[in-house]
Amino acid sequence: MITPSYEQLFENNRRWVESELSLDPDHFERLAAGQSPEYLFIGCSDSRVNANEMVGMRSGQMFIHRNIANLVVHTDMNLMSVLQFAVEVLEVQHVIVCGHYGCGGVAAAVDGSYHGLIDKWLRTIKDVYRIYHDELEAIDDPELRHQRLVELNVREQVYRLCSTSIVQRRWGSAMGDHVHGWAYDLRHGLLKDLEIDPADEPARYIYELDGL
Ligand SMILES: [Zn+2]
Structure with a gap:
């Protein structure tokens, strides 16, 4: 190129x-x-992941937040402000976390090497690895293990979104219809819906509000 x-x-x-x-x-x-976008897209900063282009969206149709390894960190005021504004003010209908296979951030988080400041940002991916340690360690092929970690990382970010009062106040127990996890394959450009339903694992998040 x-x-x-x-x-x-x-x-x-x-x-x-x-x-x-x-x-x-x-x-x-x-x-x-x-603007009145229908979607909030949370994706990786990777230059090969083009949020609008990959789903045929034009300007004004998608609110976008990107960071390395598409992480949802509850103390990240940047992302939390984007989420609050998109959900409560713009009233988007769908929030999407999109990871991608071949993610350098996900790979760096578990390669056992020192990368400087970015290791602090990637820290929570090590926690994802710990949660799914047995499943991941059972995969012999390093490439397949990486791909699974990318998917599980997206799953955890979806759970983190569902743990916020912002999502809970807006959609309550129907949040599974509005918060989605995708994986993008750089090699052929196709998206995969990981079909993550937060109701499958309620112990992964705790409602912040009474009565939900
Ligand atoms: Zn990436």
Whole structure:
């Protein structure tokens, strides 16, 4: 792949504006008036994971948060603010955590090496490994073990979302219909719905509110 020069980015931008306007002359005017996306997408920062493109969404249709290894950390004010705004103000209908096979962050978390500050961020993936230790250790092929860890990491992030009062207040016991876990395969571009139902493992989260 040839990486475009810095100047090329502005040329690309002008072409993109022209192409968007040729499809819809009011496109930018309408977007400038406001947004009402249906989806919140939480994905990895990896440059090969393009949230909008992979699901055919245009500007204005998807609220997006990305960090290394698509983690939901309850003390991360950035992500929690995104979640609160998307769920309570924008009233998105679906929250999606999307991991991807070949994730460098997931791999680095369990390779036993020192990587500097990022090890602190990836720390919670080691906890995912501990929770599913027996299942993961039973997989001999390192690639398949990595893929399973990617999926289980997504599952834990879905449970963490379901542990928040933000999700619980909005959807209550129907949260499984609105919070989803996906895995993206870089090798062929296809998405897999991991079909995670928080109701399957209620012990993974505790309701923060009475009466749910
Ligand atoms: Zn990644």
